[in-house]
Amino acid sequence: MKQRILIIGSGFAGMWAAVSAARLAHLQGNTTLEIAVLAPQPELRVRPRFYEANVASLTADLQPLFAELDVRFIAGHAERIDAGENGVWYKTSAGEASFLTYDRLIVASGSHLHHFGIQGxxxxxxxxxxxxxxxxxxxxxxxxxxxxxxxxxxxxxxxxxxxxxxxxxxxxxxxxxxxxxxxxxxxxxxxxxxxxxxxxxxxxxxxxxxxxxxxxxxxxxxxxxxxxxxxxxxxxxxxxxxxxxxxxxTAGVKASPLGENLTAERDALGRFIVTPELQIPGYNNIFATGDMAHAKTDDVGNTALMTCQHAIQLGKFAGHNAAASLLGAPSLPYQQVNYVTCLDLGAWGAVYTEGWDQQIKLVREEAKKLKIAITNELIYPPKANREVAFAAADPLAKFV
Ligand SMILES: Cc1cc2nc3c(=O)[nH]c(=O)nc-3n(C[C@H](O)[C@H](O)[C@H](O)COP(=O)(O)OP(=O)(O)OC[C@H]3O[C@@H](n4cnc5c(N)ncnc54)[C@H](O)[C@@H]3O)c2cc1C
The missing domain is CATH 3.50.50.60 (FAD/NAD(P)-binding domain)
Structure with a gap:
């Protein structure tokens, strides 16, 4: 019988977790692993561009990529994780309650704006x-x-x-x-x-x-x-x-409430405080990633931010480690030492910095060109081609 890695969410982290898990299964010559993504739509919504006009165009269809990699897509909204039964209750797109079991679960349900109860x-x-x-x-x-x-x-x-x-x-x-x-x-x-x-x-x-x-x-x-x-x-x-x-x-973001019933520590932003392998402590078969994970990026005290820069890498490591734990392959502790900031400043241009101390490397038109390259290309899904997608999904490949 096939073993199933169930990934909740098709954002930056969920999408890359699926590709990375498929990559490791491919490298191990394994054909008995089912990689399934549960999300409302089979698309990546490019949230970092939502300040732009023409917002309806800011999505990427994931169906060709998932079809190429044999990733199963299930349309639905996860409602509750039942860790005792190794399953997830979800609502189908028709609004019916359904249950799906997993051998490994990756929680990649992202984040939402928080209003702090401000009146009106x-x-x-x-x-x-x-x-x-x-x-x-x-x-x-x-x-x-x-x-x-x-x-x-x-x-x-x-x-x-x-x-x-x-x-x-x-x-x-x-x-x-x-x-x-x-x-x-x-x-x-x-x-x-x-x-x-x-x-x-x-x-x-x-x-x-x-x-x-x-x-x-x-x-x-x-x-x-x-x-x-x-x-x-x-x-x-x-x-x-x-x-x-x-x-x-625009002020204040909170991680998705999914998994609130788990007995696990969350930070002030609602993120699970995860192990270096991105597991939720106490639940060896459940991983949290992207905006759902509070993870150390290095050994000098930096922590992943709620950014797609971190979500993409966190997704690759979570997918790899979930698959590795089923396939008997070595896991990879999450690490992401490089950190850049590219801030769009409208018609004035942009600013690009490197490092956690944010040293400016480019400003105005030069930085704007880079910003467009990042948000219009780099963060989009890879081509629906096994070789290209697997090369990009290697957690240890250079990203930024
Ligand atoms: C306006 C804006 C600007 C930003 N600018 C930048 C930027 O310039 N640079 C940068 O690095 N980051 C930026 N970010 C942050 C970045 O978009 C997030 O950090 C990133 O999207 C997190 O990726 P994720 O996969 O964890 O979550 P998301 O991208 O939020 O994806 C979550 C996925 O989970 C699904 N989902 C949610 N709940 C459920 C459920 N219960 N069941 C099933 N599926 C579910 C969603 O449909 C979605 O598919 C910005 C965000 C916003 C909103």
């Missing part, structure tokens, strides 16, 4: 966290020209000045002018809790964010917290009022 944000706010919500924002922006001209119509408030908030805010001036006309006085305001712009980044990188914001006319309100969002705008905790038809929440 769910009803009146927008976000770019998932394809559907980014589409809702795009539809709303495209409909702004139908509203009467007003300061509120022409103002977008971006709540949160982290990576996503910065990329969206610096992209928006050009998008708003294209929609509302070059003559229209538009305004993009970032509301940020911290006391400096880009406070989580190196000083060099912060300076470029400041330069880009100034050049593009993006305003920042620092030391500020959102109190309430309503249909006409946002009120901050100090009473400041900003009239705006478009308030976008």
């Amino acid at each position: 944000i769910a009803e009146h706010g927008f976000d770019i966290d998932q394809l559907e919500t980014a589409q809702r924002l795009e539809d709303h922006l495209n409909a702004l020209p139908n509203q009467p001209d007003s300061a509120a119509r022409n103002t977008v408030v971006v709540c949160g000045g982290g990576f996503t908030g910065i990329e969206l805010a610096t992209e928006l001036p050009a998008r708003l002018h294209a929609l509302l006309g070059e003559e229209t006085k538009t305004k993009v305001v970032v509301v940020e809790r911290g006391s400096v712009i880009g406070g989580r980044y190196s000083e060099e990188l912060r300076n470029e964010i400041v330069n880009a914001s100034a050049a593009l006319g993006v305003e920042w309100i620092l030391n500020a917290a959102v109190e309430v969002v309503d249909a006409a705008g946002v009120t901050l905790q100090d009473g400041t009022r900003i009239e705006s038809s478009t308030v976008v929440w």
Whole structure:
């Protein structure tokens, strides 16, 4: 009887886990392993690009790749892991409850934006966290020209000045002018809790964010917290009022709640604290990966971030190790020493840094070219060709 590796999620981590497990089975000459991916759609949704326009195009069909590698795709939404029975309860796309057993389980169900219970944000706010919500924002922006001209119509408030908030805010001036006309006085305001712009980044990188914001006319309100969002705008905790038809929440991400019933430690972001092999301690046949895994990247104290840069590599290691544990092959402790940052800064350009201390290597047009190469090519699925996909899925092959 075939043994099954069940992977929950077809994002960066889940997709690469499947390819990597298939690669090891191929290398071992094994044909008795079933690799199955359970996810709502057989597609990779390219979340790092959701600040861009034309969001519906930002998906990649995984069916040709899975067919080429004999990866089984099951359409559904996992509801509960039953570790005692080695199985997963899920809802099929028809809404029926179903159960699937596994010999090894890889939890790659990603993350979701967290609203922190801010009043009015769910009803009146927008976000770019998932394809559907980014589409809702795009539809709303495209409909702004139908509203009467007003300061509120022409103002977008971006709540949160982290990576996503910065990329969206610096992209928006050009998008708003294209929609509302070059003559229209538009305004993009970032509301940020911290006391400096880009406070989580190196000083060099912060300076470029400041330069880009100034050049593009993006305003920042620092030391500020959102109190309430309503249909006409946002009120901050100090009473400041900003009239705006478009308030976008970007601050705070939490790992998927899947696996909450497992007796396992999670970090403040809801990620499982995993072993070097990416197993959930106490559950030798369950692995967590991508945004679901809190994993050490090196021996000097760095930890994987919730980025696709880490999710891709975490996926390759999880797939390899799950397959290795069934095939009697050596496992590979997860390691990812290199770390780069490539931050899009809209019409101003981009900044590319290397290392955890974020030393700038490229700025403006040069960095922008690299950003486009990363987000339009590097992070997309490999070609549906065994040789190409398996070479790319080697956990030890150079990535960045
Ligand atoms: C706007 C935005 C900008 C970003 N920019 C960058 C960037 O510039 N650089 C960078 O490195 N990272 C960036 N990220 C982060 C990056 O997108 C994530 O870290 C990455 O997507 C994580 O990959 P993942 O496979 O763990 O999860 P995801 O990509 O979220 O995939 C999760 C998968 O699990 C499926 N799933 C979820 N729940 C279930 C369930 N219960 N049952 C079955 N399937 C389920 C989903 O449908 C999906 O297929 C950005 C994210 C956002 C939202």
